[in-house]
Amino acid sequence: MQLDFNNLIEKFKYDPNSVKKDYDGKTDIYLAKASYRYAYFRRILCVLLILVIIAFLLSGSLSYDKLFYLTKDIKLANDYVNSVHDTITYNVGNSQSFITYREGLAVASRERLSVFSAGGREIFSSNHSYGNPALASSEKYVLLYDVGGKQFALYNSFSQVKNETLDYTIYGASIARNGTFALITRADRYDSVVSVYKTNGTRYDYSFSEGRVISVSLSEKGTEMAVLLTLTNGDGFYTELRLYRIGKEDYSSANTDFDGIPYAVKILDGGNIMVVGANGVNTFNSNLNLLNEYFTDEEIYRYYFGEDSIAISHLSKESGKTEVVILNKRGKIDKKYLFDDRILDVALCDGYLFVQTLGGFERRNMTLNTSEKIDIVATDYKMIVSDKNTLIICDDSYAKYLNIGE
Numbered sequence: 001m002q003l004d005f006n007n008l009i010e011k012f013k014y015d016p017n018s019v020k021k022d023y024d025g026k027t028d029i030y031l032a033k034a035s036y037r038y039a040y041f042r043r044i045l046c047v048l049l050i051l052v053i054i055a056f057l058l059s060g061s062l063s064y065d066k067l068f069y070l071t072k073d074i075k076l077a078n079d080y081v082n083s084v085h086d087t088i089t090y091n092v093g094n095s096q097s098f099i100t101y102r103e104g105l106a107v108a109s110r111e112r113l114s115v116f117s118a119g120g121r122e123i124f125s126s127n128h129s130y131g132n133p134a135l136a137s138s139e140k141y142v143l144l145y146d147v148g149g150k151q152f153a154l155y156n157s158f159s160q161v162k163n164e165t166l167d168y169t170i171y172g173a174s175i176a177r178n179g180t181f182a183l184i185t186r187a188d189r190y191d192s193v194v195s196v197y198k199t200n201g202t203r204y205d206y207s208f209s210e211g212r213v214i215s216v217s218l219s220e221k222g223t224e225m226a227v228l229l230t231l232t233n234g235d236g237f238y239t240e241l242r243l244y245r246i247g248k249e250d251y252s253s254a255n256t257d258f259d260g261i262p263y264a265v266k267i268l269d270g271g272n273i274m275v276v277g278a279n280g281v282n283t284f285n286s287n288l289n290l291l292n293e294y295f296t297d298e299e300i301y302r303y304y305f306g307e308d309s310i311a312i313s314h315l316s317k318e319s320g321k322t323e324v325v326i327l328n329k330r331g332k333i334d335k336k337y338l339f340d341d342r343i344l345d346v347a348l349c350d351g352y353l354f355v356q357t358l359g360g361f362e363r364r365n366m367t368l369n370t371s372e373k374i375d376i377v378a379t380d381y382k383m384i385v386s387d388k389n390t391l392i393i394c395d396d397s398y399a400k401y402l403n404i405g406e
Contacts, residue, residue: 084333088399090216098382098394099135100380102157105384105392105399106142113144115157118386120401124158135176139275143175145183145232152183154197158166162197172215180222180246184213192207194227196246209239219271222246226273228265229254235325241275243288264307272329276303281310283331290329294352309334313343313355324355326366335366344378350388356381361391363404374404 011087035149084211097108103118110133115124130146141161145152148169154162169184175181179199187193192213194206214261218225239256256262258277263276271286280295302313309330316323322343341357353364360375361383379394391402
């Protein structure tokens with residue numbers, strides 16, 4: 001049997017007028033043409049998809065595992081489009097940890113990890129025994145680790161990718177967008193060890209015998225790592241910021257200027273680095289040159305790193321109210337806001353500031369200076385920002401999606 005190329009070419013000719021040949025008057029001719037266009041372009045897209053997959057397979061860029069992952073994710077992606085924000089229920093438990101994952105939600109208790117899609121469907125769950133579970137997430141992965149324990153596990157949206165029990169306790173973690181992650185632990189001869197796991201399975205260990213690692217942050221591509229290290233200096237101590245290229249031992253360094261031990265470090269999109277402490281924020285460029293310092297007389301008790309900014313909250317000495325300050329990627333003051341109520345949490349997303357107070361939740365448009373509020377007793381909830389229009393408020397047994405504006 002020979003393939004009739006002329007017949008094949010005729011099938012792929014785009015000619016909406018050909019609908020009239022088979023039109024029998026039983027339906028609207030406009031709708032018939034629209035249906036024809038849809039069927040035609042769907043046929044073309046299917047052919048293109050097959051060609052792209054074949055090209056990736058031949059080049060070695062697309063393995064069977066990756067193709068399987070893509071196929072499994074089609075159903076999850078469909079949940080993004082058809083999501084109806086409502087309520088998610090899960091097992092009651094203490095020491096719950098929550099984090100957004102692929103526009104859905106990951107929930108970890110001491111006994112179980114559950115991953116929910118944006119539509120509220122549980123897409124994956126796994127049992128474990130972690131005394132103090134904590135979560136970090138990227139575009140493809142969820143990292144679960146036991147703070148003060150020795151176990152960690154890495155998951156994608158349908159299975160466990162990696163599971164390991166270390167010899168020493170875990171104190172903190174960071175994960176990059178591509179799935180590279182770092183864990184803070186220790187060893188016999190070292191006060192701190194940072195272990196970096198690449199997506200290809202390679203592991204790099206960075207050991208620190210002269211100080212204690214407080215916080216780590218990986219760059220978005222997982223190629224650089226910022227380490228916040230506290231060292232002794234006579235009767236006192238000081239904090240040093242180090243920047244490593246993953247896989248290399250050498251580093252660049254700079255000293256921070258804070259009262260007490262800093263809270264955390266973050267590599268922002270674009271490469272600048274922010275360090276936040278009890279009384280201020282230091283901002284460095286990628287060469288660790290100090291760009292700006294922000295200091296306050298009152299203790300910073302809440303902070304949130306955005307992709308290229310930070311929101312911090314502290315009491316205002318002048319007014320007695322709670323002040324939220326937004327610093328841009330160079331560490332300069334972008335916005336200041338005063339609130340009558342004490343702030344329980346803050347977050348940033350797509351040009352909006354979100355705050356949680358005792359009386360509820362508020363979203364402020366930082367460009368237009370408008371705001372929307374949801375009045376609800378909010379003391380028992382953990383606030384998670386899903387997107388610029390949606391909050392997820394979580395307690396021990398359920399999470400509720402709140403649409404806060406358009």
